[in-house]
Amino acid sequence: xxxxxxxxxxxxxSLVGASSPHSRLRExxxxxxxxxxxxxxxxxxxxxxxLASSSHLSYARLLLPRRPATLLxxxxxxxxxxxxPCPGLAFAAFRELPLAPDHYSFTFLVRAATSLAAAASSxxxxxxxxxxxxxxxxxxAAAFRHGHxxxxxxxxxxxxxxxxxxxxxxxxAAFAEIMSPDVVCVTAMLGALSAGGxxxxxxxxxxxxxxxxxxxxxxxxTGYVRVGRAREALGLFDEMQKAGVSVGEATLVSxxxxxxxxxxxxxxxxxxxxxxxRGMRVSVTLGTALLDMYSKCGVVTMAMxxxxxxxxxxxxxxxxxxxxxxxxxxxxxxxxxxxxxxxTGMEPNGVTFVAVLxxxxxxxxxxxxxxxFDSMKDKHKAEPWLEHYGCMVxxxxxxxxxxxxxxxxxxxxxxxxxxxxxxLLNASRIHNNADLGKHAMxxxxxxxxxxxxxxxxxxxxxxxxxxxxxxxxxxxxMKSKGVKKVPGCSAIEVDGKVHEFFVGSKSHPRYxxxxxxxxxxxxxxxxxxxxxxxxxxxxxxxxxxxxGAISLHSEKLALAFGLITLPEGTVxxxxxxxRVCKDCHDYTKMISKVFDREIVMRDRNRFHHFKHGACxxxxxx
DNA sequence: CTAGGGTTAG
Numbered sequence: 001x002x003x004x005x006x007x008x009x010x011x012x013x014s015l016v017g018a019s020s021p022h023s024r025l026r027e028x029x030x031x032x033x034x035x036x037x038x039x040x041x042x043x044x045x046x047x048x049x050x051l052a053s054s055s056h057l058s059y060a061r062l063l064l065p066r067r068p069a070t071l072l073x074x075x076x077x078x079x080x081x082x083x084x085p086c087p088g089l090a091f092a093a094f095r096e097l098p099l100a101p102d103h104y105s106f107t108f109l110v111r112a113a114t115s116l117a118a119a120a121s122s123x124x125x126x127x128x129x130x131x132x133x134x135x136x137x138x139x140x141a142a143a144f145r146h147g148h149x150x151x152x153x154x155x156x157x158x159x160x161x162x163x164x165x166x167x168x169x170x171x172x173a174a175f176a177e178i179m180s181p182d183v184v185c186v187t188a189m190l191g192a193l194s195a196g197g198x199x200x201x202x203x204x205x206x207x208x209x210x211x212x213x214x215x216x217x218x219x220x221x222t223g224y225v226r227v228g229r230a231r232e233a234l235g236l237f238d239e240m241q242k243a244g245v246s247v248g249e250a251t252l253v254s255x256x257x258x259x260x261x262x263x264x265x266x267x268x269x270x271x272x273x274x275x276x277x278r279g280m281r282v283s284v285t286l287g288t289a290l291l292d293m294y295s296k297c298g299v300v301t302m303a304m305x306x307x308x309x310x311x312x313x314x315x316x317x318x319x320x321x322x323x324x325x326x327x328x329x330x331x332x333x334x335x336x337x338x339x340x341x342x343x344t345g346m347e348p349n350g351v352t353f354v355a356v357l358x359x360x361x362x363x364x365x366x367x368x369x370x371x372x373f374d375s376m377k378d379k380h381k382a383e384p385w386l387e388h389y390g391c392m393v394x395x396x397x398x399x400x401x402x403x404x405x406x407x408x409x410x411x412x413x414x415x416x417x418x419x420x421x422x423x424l425l426n427a428s429r430i431h432n433n434a435d436l437g438k439h440a441m442x443x444x445x446x447x448x449x450x451x452x453x454x455x456x457x458x459x460x461x462x463x464x465x466x467x468x469x470x471x472x473x474x475x476x477x478m479k480s481k482g483v484k485k486v487p488g489c490s491a492i493e494v495d496g497k498v499h500e501f502f503v504g505s506k507s508h509p510r511y512x513x514x515x516x517x518x519x520x521x522x523x524x525x526x527x528x529x530x531x532x533x534x535x536x537x538x539x540x541x542x543x544x545x546x547x548g549a550i551s552l553h554s555e556k557l558a559l560a561f562g563l564i565t566l567p568e569g570t571v572x573x574x575x576x577x578x579r580v581c582k583d584c585h586d587y588t589k590m591i592s593k594v595f596d597r598e599i600v601m602r603d604r605n606r607f608h609h610f611k612h613g614a615c616x617x618x619x620x621x
Numbered sequence: 622c623t624a625g626g627g628t629t630a631g
Binding site: 071072073075076079102103104105106107108110111151152153154155156157159160182183184185186187188189190191213214215216217218219220221222248249250251252253254256257283284285286287288289290291292314315316317318319320321322323349350351352353354355358387390419 | 622623624625626627628629630631
């Protein structure tokens, strides 16, 4: 097939390298002219665009004034710039346009604004950038002025653009303007709604579509994934397959993300074998999603196997691998991998540093973490985010250097946020420092008065030092302030089906068996000398008045269910939405010994790998 | 020559 070169960047990729000097470009240019490959305006346009997208702007500019100055050439340039690494350049090129722009021109500008907005919102934790929002508005206004705002492509682009800047009202207005929206428009709207957190409305729109194509299905899928409704995402994927919709890479990436969220290892592995059996090429994105799924399911060896097998790795790949190691308590390995990353010349970003600092933290590598934090500013000229300060406080605090943690906070050039105080609060809990804990709590509640996790932490601090008055004070505080506790929930996958257990719940169809198993477990543990930490549990505010509920924390229910259903010798994997409490942690350690089972538990922050009565977190979490 | 779906942290 004589494929037409549609993407300018693919034209002459071997000839125009990013580092070619001008003289070399002139050579190539002359060669192309002589061989007649620039004869037609479209080829000329492709060449210009190709130069622009490989950052040879100045040379591309030289070619622009060539006659005929067609819109084709200029639009091609706009397109390349909009899709390139510096979308803002498209606006510079637009200002120098020697001709009146057409509707094509505007689709590229809209696209450029969308990319800028996406980059702005991912670069910093700040929700929206005013400048980008203004830019979006002016692009749209310009489209109106030139009479091209009614073009379907511009319109659907506008919907995505406003979604990218987070302007819900503008999204609705832009969509309402479209007289007869097609699949693409509706899909854009669908994506916009789910990006704003309103997946249910998105789903209504999806169901009402006359016919959905695979992109619409994928948009819906990621909508669920984005808001953390992984179960529904997987359900939708089943429907998608039943409907015979083609399953491509984007679909599998979303499915893997859903598996990672739920800790659904079996389904994740199913995707892996699906990919292999069909001989699909494992792209960077797919490979990264696979590796991430494995580490979030606690199977670091497989994650690293995928990582090593990849031929191309980008910043996401490295960061995901690093955070996988950190999450699984493999701090030394994390730091080693980071050194390897630096040696390849891959530039770490803010997220990478969060991962590495967490790695240092779980392994107690205080000096290394400090060096890493300093190198961030000095070597990588990156300004630390509040998250990084939080990581540092966690690093010092977890290692027991509480003074250093406090000094670090005092020397911060920016106002500490709740994460920083939360890290200090947790450190106070680990090291039984009630005074410091109270101080951290005081600061924290001034910022975020209804933080439920913080209240639970403070209560645990008091309980640890048998200060029951303190415990009940916290409880009253929660009542009067109306702090709502998120109910504990643990999930376990059996035969590809994920079972969820809520704290104290008896609604599982096999609850009778679970109850019997729990009794058996307690009996066996008692024989081994384990006694439930009743005093603490009695005041465990998660459970409030129910003293009989000691064994009913959700992870215990899931654990019992796992022991019943999973064959001996297989690893029991549990995913919990909150932090594991001390009692459950001790309990699980003992179970791993008494039942001789390996248990992998993912809690809100990290993994616990229980084996032979010990945990990989070395009791620090 | 045009528009929509994908990966990393908290």
